Amino acid sequence: MGGFFTFGEMNSVVSTIPKPPLRIAVYIDGYNLYYGRLRGTNFKWLDIVKVFDVLLTQRDQHEQLEVVKYFTAPALANFATHGTASVAAQSAYHRALKAMHRERFEIIYGNHxxxxxxxxxxxxxxxxxxxxxxxxxxxxxxxKKTDVNLALCMYRDACKGRYDRMILVSNDSDAEPALEAIREDFPEIMIGVVMPIHPPAPGREKHRRTSGSLAKHADWTLPYLQDGHLDHAQLPDVVPTNKKPIHKPSHW
Known part of the structure; x- marks a missing residue:
C-alpha cells in the first residue's frame, strides 16, 4: 500500500529541496574599464567573465553568473595609438571573449x-x-551611446525580472541615474558596483577617487581591482574557434 506524508513530514521534504542560485548579471563600461584600469598594463587580454566567476565564488553567496554585458565602441584607426593594429587588437579581443563564453557574454556597441x-x-x-x-x-x-545603452539595458532587465542581482563595472557618475531608478523601482534587486581603478600604492603619482554617487546606490562596492584579480584571469594566448584561432595581439 502507498503511504501518506504527514504535514510535518511534507514540510521536512520541502525544506531539503535546494534553492536555485541567485541570478547575476554584470554590466561593464568598456571605455571606463580600459582607461581606468587596463591601459598601460599587461592585463589587457582580460577574461572578464572569469574575473566575475572567481569573484562570485569568493563571495560564497550562492550566486550564479548568468551573463556579462560589455558596452563599448569600435576603435578608430586614425585616433588609436597603434592605428589599424589597435582596431585589429580590439576586434580580436571581442571575438576571443565571444568564443570562450558564447552564451554568457554579450557586447553592445555604440560609436565614436x-x-x-x-x-x-x-x-x-x-x-x-x-x-x-x-x-x-x-x-x-x-x-556615443555607450552610457545610454548601458543604462537602458540595466533598467529593462530589471523590468523583466531577469536577474536577482546586478553588478555595474564603472567609476563614471553618469551611471548614477540608472542605479537610482533601479533602487527606487526594484528594491528587491541587489546592486553591486566594481570600480575599475588602480589600488593605491606607494610611488603612484595619481590615484583616481571612487565615485561616491555610484556607491551610495549600491549594496556593496569593490573600490578597485587588484593586479591579482587581473593576472589570474587572462585569456589563453591562442583561443580556439570553429574556424581560424584567435591570437593575443603582439603589442598587448
Missing part, C-alpha cells in the same frame, strides 16, 4: 563621433584665468 573641422575650445594657460576669447581648434573624439 568627432568634428572633422576640429572643435574650437578655450585654451588652457597655467596661472592665467579662463578666457573664452582665446580659443584653439582641437580634435575632439567622443564615445
Amino acid at each position: 563621433s568627432y568634428d572633422k573641422s576640429g572643435a574650437l575650445l578655450p585654451s588652457f594657460i597655467a596661472g592665467q584665468p579662463y578666457d573664452r576669447t582665446n580659443r584653439v581648434r582641437v580634435w575632439k573624439l567622443e564615445e
